[in-house]
Amino acid sequence: xxxxxxxxxxxxxxxxxxxxxxxxxxxxxxxxxxxxxxxxxxxxxxxxxxxxxxxxxxxxxxxxxxxxxxxxxxxxxxxxxxxxxxxxxxxxx
Amino acid sequence: xxxxxxxxxxxxxxxxxxxxxxxxxxxxxxxxxxxxxxxxxxxxxxxxxxxxxxxxxxxxxxxxxxxxxxxxxxxxxxxxxxxxxxxxxxxxxxxxxxxxxxxxxxxxxxxxxxxxxxxxxxxxxxxxxxxxxxxxxxxxxxxxxxxxxxxxxxxxxxxxxxxxxxxxxxxxxxxxxxxxxxxxxxxxxxxxxxxxxxxxxxxxxxxxxxxxxxxxxxxxxxxxxxxxxxxxxxxxxxxxxxxxxxxxxxxxxxxxxxxxxxxxxxxxxxxxxxxxxxxxxxxxxxxxxxxxxxxxxxxxxxxxxxxxxxxxxxxxxxxxxxxxxxxxx
Numbered sequence: 001x002x003x004x005x006x007x008x009x010x011x012x013x014x015x016x017x018x019x020x021x022x023x024x025x026x027x028x029x030x031x032x033x034x035x036x037x038x039x040x041x042x043x044x045x046x047x048x049x050x051x052x053x054x055x056x057x058x059x060x061x062x063x064x065x066x067x068x069x070x071x072x073x074x075x076x077x078x079x080x081x082x083x084x085x086x087x088x089x090x091x092x093x
Numbered sequence: 094x095x096x097x098x099x100x101x102x103x104x105x106x107x108x109x110x111x112x113x114x115x116x117x118x119x120x121x122x123x124x125x126x127x128x129x130x131x132x133x134x135x136x137x138x139x140x141x142x143x144x145x146x147x148x149x150x151x152x153x154x155x156x157x158x159x160x161x162x163x164x165x166x167x168x169x170x171x172x173x174x175x176x177x178x179x180x181x182x183x184x185x186x187x188x189x190x191x192x193x194x195x196x197x198x199x200x201x202x203x204x205x206x207x208x209x210x211x212x213x214x215x216x217x218x219x220x221x222x223x224x225x226x227x228x229x230x231x232x233x234x235x236x237x238x239x240x241x242x243x244x245x246x247x248x249x250x251x252x253x254x255x256x257x258x259x260x261x262x263x264x265x266x267x268x269x270x271x272x273x274x275x276x277x278x279x280x281x282x283x284x285x286x287x288x289x290x291x292x293x294x295x296x297x298x299x300x301x302x303x304x305x306x307x308x309x310x311x312x313x314x315x316x317x318x319x320x321x322x323x324x325x326x327x328x329x330x331x332x333x334x335x336x337x338x339x340x341x342x343x344x345x346x347x348x349x350x351x352x353x354x355x356x357x358x359x360x361x362x363x364x365x366x367x368x369x370x371x372x373x374x375x376x377x378x379x380x381x382x383x384x385x386x387x388x389x390x391x392x393x394x395x396x397x398x399x400x401x402x403x404x405x406x407x408x409x410x411x412x413x414x415x416x417x418x419x420x421x422x
Contacts, residue, residue, distance in 0.1 A: 027213060028200060031189035039182045039189075046221035053335055 101401070105143055109414045113260040116141055117368035120250070122268045122415035123305035129364055130304065131382070137373035138388050144408040146387050151203050154192075155211040156287055159329065162188050162220045163285050164271060167234070167245050177228040184224065185217055192216065210289060210333050219287070219329055219336040226338055232274035232283060232325065237317040244273035249316040250416075253354075255361050259369050264361050266308055267415045273319050281325035281342065282309045292328050292339035300326065300343040307353045310345045322346075 023045050026038050109120040118125060118140065129136040138144045162184050169180035192201040192213050200213050237244045247270040256263050272283040284306070290296055300306050306324045313319045323344040330337040367373050380386045390407065394400040 027189075030198065031186065031193050034186070034189065036182060039185050042185055042217060043178075043182055043221055046218045047225065049218065050222055050225075050335075 102142060102404070104141070105410065105412050107143075107412050107414050108416050110141075111257070111260050111262055113262075114368055116371055117257065117260065117365060119257070119260075119262050120265045120267050120414075120416045122266070123308045125413065125415065126266075126308075126360065127304045130360055132376035132379045132386070133363070133367050133373040134375040134392060135379070135386055135388055137367070138391065140413050141373075143410045143412055144388070144391075144404060145411060147407055147409045148205060149203065151205040151207040151211045152287075154201065154203075155216055155331075158188055158191055158216055159219065159223075159287055160271065160285055161191065163223070163327075164246055166224055167272065171234060171243055171245065177224070181221065181224050181228075184220060188217060188220060189213075211287070211331060215331055215333070215336065219331050222336050223285075223327070223329060223338055227327070230274075232272075232276045232281075234272055234274050235280060235319065237273065237319060244270075244317065244319070246271070247273070247317065249312045251312055251316050253357060253361070255358055257365055259365060266312070268305075268308060268312065270309055270312060270317075273313055273317060273321070274325070276325065280313075280319050280321045281323060282313045282321060283325045283327065284309070285327045285329065287329045287331050289332060290330065292330050292337065294341075296328065297326065297341040297343060300324070301345075302349070302353070303343070306343050307345060307350065311350055311354070314350075 023042065026034065026042055029038070104115050107115075107118075109118050109125075111117040111119050125136070125140050128139055165187055166180050166184045169175040169183055170177070173180075175183070193199075194201060202208070203212075235244050236242060237247070249266075249268060249270065251266045253264045253266055270282050271285065274281060274283055288296065310321060310323055313321045323342060326341050326343055328339045328341065330339070375392055377392075380389050380392070386392075391400055391403055394403055
């Protein structure tokens with residue numbers, strides 16, 4: 001197989017076929033004429049959407065982790081005691 | 094202005110109303126009763142004369158379609174023994190049909206700003222996610238009646254024990270239960286609600302007290318003989334980018350149910366008086382409640398002529414007959 005065939009350029013028919021089954025097109029089509037394949041595509045799209053959202057939510061949790069790289073500015077703090085007001089007294093070196 | 098509209102609209106024939114007095118509703122569902130409790134004038138316009146804003150309620154359309162989808166799904170699964178995926182695909186098909194405007198040959202559309210959130214796309218998304226989540230629902234549908242049928246889609250009519258003083262007819266409560274199921278040894282009526290609000294215990298708390306769920310609990314006990322303490326609510330939070338689900342129990346004690354039934358007599362007496370006198374006072378403390386009364390502009394009109402003009406221009410009519418089909422969501 002030549003390298004030219006590895007990523008074939010979509011033919012006009014292929015593009016038309018892909019467009020035919022786009023979600024927007026499926027939703028705008030008369031449901032009486034919508035076949036089971038189209039319905040299956042809608043269901044699969046919704047399930048994919050849910051899974052991708054769930055994955056994104058996980059990534060977000062990772063992103064909000066505190067930056068603990070050595071280059072982050074640090075202030076040496078030693079907790080000596082806590083006042084009754086809830087403040088923390090600190091002692092600087 | 095007197096208590097009636099005093100303008101030239103005819104009453105539409107409605108099987109829920111007395112034949113002896115066409116203004117007196119004998120068969121009441123939770124929506125009818127709710128409207129009357131909020132404001133007799135509102136009830137008069139929406140139920141007796143059947144006016145509703147010409148622009149449909151997106152929330153109502155969405156709620157009806159969601160309810161219907163869940164009902165259909167369980168019918169396919171339990172009655173026809175269809176696998177989950179097949180049942181879901183069929184439900185999506187029926188939902189797309191139900192939200193297709195066959196007159197204009199286009200999908201359901203609305204100018205309502207709520208349509209940005211509750212639309213055809215988010216409806217199908219909510220249904221697919223909901224059915225996936227509850228496909229192996231631990232709630233087991235019980236069997237009811239002499240024919241031992243599955244307790245899904247249960248229409249009911251229930252005599253209140255109160256009779257009209259003017260016609261002698263007994264007032265009847267009616268409606269339809271989605272499902273009666275058993276979970277962890279307890280039995281519940283199940284119901285599905287959609288909302289844009291965050292789901293929390295505060296959201297579920299709004300159903301106690303609540304007219305609709307009290308009637309459902311009484312119906313499950315009295316009509317179907319199911320010893321239930323309340324409603325299992327599947328709440329669906331629908332926002333633009335996602336849908337989320339939470340299940341909660343809304344309970345009713347015997348004391349609460351008895352008190353509600355006692356109080357019902359008061360409202361039925363009021364209803365009968367309004368119908369007998371054809372006099373429907375405004376409750377002007379309720380105009381701003383529940384997102385604003387849909388008839389506020391009618392009640393704000395300064396003359397009968399302008400009221401009639403507004404009703405003809407901004408509203409359409411339909412027959413609200415709870416004996417005919419499911420109307421309350």
